[in-house]
Amino acid sequence: MIDPLTRRRLSYRTLYVCIALVLIFIRLMPINHVPGGLPGPDLTLALTLAWVLRRPEYVPALLIVAVFLLEDMLFWRPIGLWAVIVLGATEFTRAREQALRDLPFALEWALVAVLLVAMMLVKRLVLLVVLVEQPALGLELFQMLMTLAAYPVVVLVSRVAFGLRRAAPGEVDAFGHRM
Template sequence: MVDFWRSEHLVFRGLFVVIALVLLFLRLLPLGSAPGALPGPDLLLCMIMAWIVRRPDFLPMPLILVVILAEDLILMRPPGLWTAIVIIATEFLRSRIALTRELSFLVEWLLIAGVMLGMMLAYRLVLGIAFVPQPPFGFAIVQVLWSIAVYPVVVALSRLALDLRKPATGEVDSLGRRL
């Protein structure tokens, strides 16, 4: 419980919420909304994945849940479906943090790409089973491919601007606890 209130954690959690709100605001702006335009990447998902792989303690599950659920409600998606899929994916990655710490970036990128594709397919499968209208498959796959392509840029920006990196094996924090 004490870890939740550490100042470094609070700074990154607050920064995550601010960045998420800015990304959501930019997504709501009517920029480039011409019919037939290609969809952009899901930058918030890329940021969540990058931060979970690097420092899962900075993004607790309830914080991700609140941010993605708010995004669901504001973007008028089926409430909770995308949230549940994102939570399952992030907890899948969180449970494999010891493995991802040892992976090269290329293998990590392939893992994230597989997770993102799986998330999109699960979302479309549930919407299809419920007979909910959804955007064409090509639209969804282009958005996922854009997100996969932008993931290295998000990782680089997180590393350069925020010094967010994977902890080395055996690295400890200022209190001597393993990271």
């Protein structure tokens, strides 16, 4: 028999992978046949940041790398670059989870904005150093703003639909360990 804590973690990890796969599938569908449209938000990134800021144990590093490596391959991005950048940002927040736990949402949103800007700058700098053609800066900025605008919606859906909330200060798991 599996204990409730492990079952809960595994169910949220499975849910994260399923949501990410659905989002990837939707992005691959040929919905808009007009070339040169504006990019939408990166919902997979917003979901990952929201879940890592709320319950980092539900989204382990290996799972994040696997999802974003799959995205890199399917969307013809430099393989591994975005996965490593997202991993760095999520590990940065994971290391500060205790300090960020009781952060008001406005400051959390500001932190996500800073992370998105830093991630975009690192990506552009690496692509500049290795002399790879880059997407237009305006399109990347627009996608970053769209992702930032979608972040509160992702947090709300995660809370209402999936019951994902932050661990309260002093909260303990089923074994009495502090979370």
